[in-house]
Amino acid sequence: xxxxxxxxxxxxxxxxxxxxxxxxxxxxxxxxxxxxxxxxxxxxxxxxxxxxxxxxxxxxxxxxxxxxxxxxxxxxxxxxxxxxxxxxxxxxxxxxxxxxxxxxxxxxxxxxxxxxxxxxxxxxxxxxxxxxxxxxxxxxxxxxxxxxxxxxxxxxxxxxxxxxxxxxxxxxxxxxxxxxxxxxxxxxxxxxxxx
Amino acid sequence: xxxxxxxxxxxxxxxxxxxxxxxxxxxxxxxxxxxxxxxxxxxxxxxxxxxxxxxxxxxxxxxxxxxxxxxxxxxxxxxxxxxxxxxxxxxxxxxxxxxxx
Numbered sequence: 308x309x310x311x312x313x314x315x316x317x318x319x320x321x322x323x324x325x326x327x328x329x330x331x332x333x334x335x336x337x338x339x340x341x342x343x344x345x346x347x348x349x350x351x352x353x354x355x356x357x358x359x360x361x362x363x364x365x366x367x368x369x370x371x372x373x374x375x376x377x378x379x380x381x382x383x384x385x386x387x388x389x390x391x392x393x394x395x396x397x398x399x400x401x402x403x404x405x406x407x408x409x410x411x412x413x414x415x416x417x418x419x420x421x422x423x424x425x426x427x428x429x430x431x432x433x434x435x436x437x438x439x440x441x442x443x444x445x446x447x448x449x450x451x452x453x454x455x456x457x458x459x460x461x462x463x464x465x466x467x468x469x470x471x472x473x474x475x476x477x478x479x480x481x482x483x484x485x486x487x488x489x490x491x492x493x494x495x496x497x498x499x500x501x502x
Numbered sequence: 503x504x505x506x507x508x509x510x511x512x513x514x515x516x517x518x519x520x521x522x523x524x525x526x527x528x529x530x531x532x533x534x535x536x537x538x539x540x541x542x543x544x545x546x547x548x549x550x551x552x553x554x555x556x557x558x559x560x561x562x563x564x565x566x567x568x569x570x571x572x573x574x575x576x577x578x579x580x581x582x583x584x585x586x587x588x589x590x591x592x593x594x595x596x597x598x599x600x601x602x603x
Contacts, residue, residue, distance in 0.1 A: 309570055312591060312598035320591045321600045323544040324522060327535045334589060334602065335522065335541070342522055342534070345602055352527035352534070363599060365570050370578065371563035374555050377576035380569070381552035383583055383590065385560060389545055391586045393560065 308345055308481060309365040314358050329490045346491045364477040368466060417497045420486035425467055426495070427480045429453035433492035435485065438467065440500060450498065546589035552577065572597045 312319050319336040326333045326342060328351065334343040341353025348360045366373075373380060385393050414420045417435075424435035432453030441448055442465035450457050457478060460469040470480040481488075489495060521541050524531050560582070561567075567578040573595040584590070584603035592599050 308602050309568070310600050310602070312600050318598055320546075320548060321589050321602075322542055322546040323588050325540045325543055326522065328529060328533055332588065333534070334600075340522055342524065342527075344529075351529050352522065352524040356526050356528055363570070363597075365568055365601070367566060367568050367581075369563065370558075370561045370565045370567050370580070373567050373569045373576075373578050377569065377571070377578075378555070380555060380576035380578050382555060382558040382561070382567075383547075383577070383579045384551040384553045384557075385583065386551045387547050387583065387587065388549060389547075389587070393580075393582050393586065 309363045310348075311361040311363060314355065314360070329487070331487065346487070362479040364479060366468065367482060368468065372462075372466065372468075414486045415489045417489070418485040420484065422485045424483055424485050424488050424497075425459070425470070425480055426483050426488045426492065427452050427457060427470060427478060428492065429455045429457065429478065433488075433495040434498060435488050435492070435495050436498040437485075438482065441467065441498070452496075544586070544588050546591060547583075547587050548591050550590050550592050568601055568603070570594060570599065570601065572599075 312321070319338050321334045321336055321343070324333045324335040324342055328344055329346070331344060331346050333351070334345065335341065336343065336355065339354040341350040341355035343349065343360065344351045348362060350356050350358050418424065418437060423438040425438055425441065427434050427436070430453035434452045436459065441459060441461060445461045445463045445465065448459040448461060450459070456473040458471045458473070459467060460471070462468045470478045472478055524534055527534060561580055566581040568581070568584065570577050575595050577592070577594055579590055579601050581603065584601070588603050590601040592601060
């Protein structure tokens with residue numbers, strides 16, 4: 308996920324708080340030590356409580372795919388100032404997203420808890436698209452969220468490469484485990500496929 | 503003096519335990535849990551450096567990246583690196599961004 312570091316005209320830098328809310332790692336800002344929830348997209352405690360994070364458009368994709376589409380891209384260097392072995396996955400293959408560390412409360416049984424979903428929220432209405440299901444149908448999936456048209460582009464290899472409105476503007480969307488999405492979007496709809 | 507020192511020590515311990523002031527939290531305080539590494543136990547990147555695709559030989563074609571485009575500039579943040587840091591504070595074409603994983 309990508310957010311603006313500017314909140315109401317002021318710049319902040321963020322770190323990892325070590326605190327969790329609903330299994331989500333909370334960020335904190337170094338300037339005020341407020342705690343920020345990525346899923347709620349706002350500060351949930353501290354001097355900036357209630358202030359919102361502005362989500363910016365980003366994609367998660369393979370290096371091959373990104374490089375083909377963006378030949379002049381820059382790449383974050385391993386020269387981070389920290390000594391880490393970046394060829395090793397510290398989570399040993401455990402698939403994780405959005406800093407989810409352990410499961411939360413009762414989980415709605417619409418899908419299995421660890422099913423990956425593409426989550427979209429438009430005008431206060433949320434909808435979850437099972438990634439395994441929509442990945443089987445390459446092309447443009449046309450649907451509606453919150454009464455607004457939504458287009459999801461699925462590449463021939465099943466990768467979800469874009470979520471847009473009818474004017475072609477990107478709509479922020481996130482990949483998440485079902486259990487985490489439904490914890491934050493308790494009234495979420497679930498995409499069931501075209502009849 | 504001894505009592506003052508003891509008091510300071512206790513207060514210090516308390517601050518270390520809690521770390522963040524959550525008095526005004528808008529979610530139930532009991533649900534803000536400590537878990538995993540402590541504050542900054544996973545170090546965020548504050549001064550990201552970048553290389554060209556040719557120099558990024560550590561990436562395999564199938565490795566995942568988070569990709570961002572701002573005003574014509576594209577940047578890729580490898581999951582391999584984000585796994586160890588979770589947060590990158592960056593500025594792309596004057597747009598201040600934070601990339602999280």
